[in-house]
Amino acid sequence: MAKGDYIVSLDIGTSKVRAIIGESNGNSLNVIGVGSAEGEGIRHGSIVDIDLTVESIREAVEHAERMVGIHIAAAYVGVSGNHIQLQSSHGVVAVSSVDREIGEEDIERVLQQARVIALPPEREIIDVVAKEYIVDGLRGIVDPRGMLGVRLEVDAYLITGSRTAIHNVVRCVERAGIEVANLVLLPLAASHVALTSDERKLGVALVDVGAGATTVSIFDNGILAGTSIIPMGGDYVTHDIAIGLRTQTTAAEQVKLQHACALVAEASDHEQFRVPRMGSNQEVQFTQYDLATIIEPRMQEIFALVRKEVEKLGYSHELPGGYVFHGGVMAMPGAEKLASEELNAPVRVAVPEYLGVRDPSFINGVGILSYAMRSHFRSQPAEAGTASRPVRTGGGLMARIKDWWRDFI
Numbered sequence: 001m002a003k004g005d006y007i008v009s010l011d012i013g014t015s016k017v018r019a020i021i022g023e024s025n026g027n028s029l030n031v032i033g034v035g036s037a038e039g040e041g042i043r044h045g046s047i048v049d050i051d052l053t054v055e056s057i058r059e060a061v062e063h064a065e066r067m068v069g070i071h072i073a074a075a076y077v078g079v080s081g082n083h084i085q086l087q088s089s090h091g092v093v094a095v096s097s098v099d100r101e102i103g104e105e106d107i108e109r110v111l112q113q114a115r116v117i118a119l120p121p122e123r124e125i126i127d128v129v130a131k132e133y134i135v136d137g138l139r140g141i142v143d144p145r146g147m148l149g150v151r152l153e154v155d156a157y158l159i160t161g162s163r164t165a166i167h168n169v170v171r172c173v174e175r176a177g178i179e180v181a182n183l184v185l186l187p188l189a190a191s192h193v194a195l196t197s198d199e200r201k202l203g204v205a206l207v208d209v210g211a212g213a214t215t216v217s218i219f220d221n222g223i224l225a226g227t228s229i230i231p232m233g234g235d236y237v238t239h240d241i242a243i244g245l246r247t248q249t250t251a252a253e254q255v256k257l258q259h260a261c262a263l264v265a266e267a268s269d270h271e272q273f274r275v276p277r278m279g280s281n282q283e284v285q286f287t288q289y290d291l292a293t294i295i296e297p298r299m300q301e302i303f304a305l306v307r308k309e310v311e312k313l314g315y316s317h318e319l320p321g322g323y324v325f326h327g328g329v330m331a332m333p334g335a336e337k338l339a340s341e342e343l344n345a346p347v348r349v350a351v352p353e354y355l356g357v358r359d360p361s362f363i364n365g366v367g368i369l370s371y372a373m374r375s376h377f378r379s380q381p382a383e384a385g386t387a388s389r390p391v392r393t394g395g396g397l398m399a400r401i402k403d404w405w406r407d408f409i
Contacts, residue, residue, distance in 0.1 A: 006032075008064070008075040009368035010057065010173065011186075014042050014212030014235065015328070017056040019064040019075065020357065022369040029369055031354040033070075034362075035063030044212040044231050045081050047168045050175070057176035074179035076372045078364055079126060079169060080186040080208075080215055082229045083162035089114040089128070091154045102135065102144045106152050114156040124166050126159045126183050131223050142222075157223070159185050182372070187217035187227050189367035192374060194324050194350035195219060204321025205310050208364065209329050211235045214302060216309040218319075226313040230305045234329035237298050244294040245286060247275040256332075259288050262299045263334030267292035292334075299335060303342035322346030328361035 011018045021033035037059035041052030061072050091114030095106050111128050119125070133141040134153035144152060170180050191206055200219045208215040214230040237260075242252035255275055261267040271288040306323070310316075322345045329335065330349045340347040351358055352366040 011365040020365040033068035189371040199321035202320040209327035326363035
């Protein structure tokens with residue numbers, strides 16, 4: 001990206017829809033605008049009401065636009081869910097230049113070649129990610145640009161998703177007046193902000209505890225090795241609080257944000273609050289300790305399910321990098337310590353190091369921006385007062401989606 005270009009991410013979550021505007025500063029990124037809205041129309045990470053989701057996207061985008069004073073024309077959109085699958089692939093091409101120096105065009109051609117694979121009609125390729133490049137039989141190459149060779153190969157994995165699920169996301173964004181610059185897999189995007197290079201190489205579990213679902217992703221040898229979804233998240237904690245305190249869900253959410261503690265042992269008897277009793281005008285007083293007795297069992301259950309998913313993904317042994325958590329509920333006092341006790345492994349909570357978004361819930365949105373800048377995306381010059389629309393070489397995402405959807409129906 002050129003200095004001064006804008007790039008926009010859209011994170012469509014169960015509880016919140018967030019639009020984040022980033023500005024390139026050489027090779028670094030500055031977050032200059034954030035807009036958020038309640039995630040109406042989304043349950044457990046899936047769109048269940050198109051109209052409500054469109055309104056949430058519009059509200060989040062307008063909020064970000066007002067903050068920065070620009071018009072957002074396009075955005076990179078995060079995708080996740082149980083429909084996402086990883087599939088290994090291989091591509092081979094001959095180096096095209098006369099002097100046999102491998103360039104950007106050769107890399108793009110070999111990645112496009114890796115896309116040529118038979119897929120079921122209900123699935124769509126979201127992205128292709130290189131595991132390693134091979135130049136004339138020499139393996140283990142991360143970036144072959146500038147090397148000399150005759151034959152370029154790539155071992156890659158294809159990220160595929162349900163065509164119906166992808167279409168619904170794209171349709172919501174388009175109806176909100178935003179063009180989809182590209183789709184980005186959320187665990188892959190989040191890893192660029194949440195994980196260190198050593199963690200990705202040695203082996204680590206990246207866990208996004210969202211409102212409606214928890215996403216568990218394993219990174220090993222520098223690549224995404226597997227991902228899985230647990231249909232349980234922070235909303236379950238809110239639901240438990242509403243039942244335990246016999247109050248409305250909105251009141252339970254406010255109590256969780258202001259007074260929650262995940263560990264009973266660290267909760268205070270002196271911190272008190274009042275909540276309205278459901279079905280009456282009376283307010284009842286509780287302590288943080290009372291609240292922790294409700295929260296801790298549910299958080300323990302979530303962490304236990306995370307451990308089981310990691311084992312199902314084939315990593316029953318201890319991961320050297322341990323667990324890295326993000327998501328709004330992980331900002332709760334005591335959550336990190338409880339996770340470490342339950343998982344019996346090193347645990348840390350990732351927080352973006354950018355002013356205005358220093359909260360675990362912003363990892364996905366900031367990660368989309370970082371991934372778009374650092375991966376194989378190219379930018380186009382921005383018009384005055386508009387967000388630039390970096391595009392991937394060999395794109396045509398919207399045309400492809402419209403073509404298969406025409407055949408699909």
